[in-house]
Amino acid sequence: MKKQVALKTILIISILGMLFSGYLSYGELFAGSCYATQLGMGSCSVVAGIPACVYGFVMYLVVFVISIIGLRGKK
DSSP states (O other): OOHHHHHHHHHHHHHHHHHHHHHHHHHHHTSOSOHHHHTTSOOOOEETTEEHHHHHHHHHHHHHHHHHHHHHSOO
8 A cells, every 4th residue: 555545544534533532522521411322332431530532532633633744745
């Protein structure tokens, strides 16, 4: 697999991850509801006082930014 194809695939996966974890984070932080339990995916976890879905969103955001930087780099 070529580098550009791999980076585009990672970019798409990171966008999907940000959308899903952002949806869960919104429910947890602003709607006051745990969407994960409503979707039948278990319970909402909290790490150091912050919902785990927020950490997931931040990690997907970092992967997104890195893949953009990689795609804009020299070919």
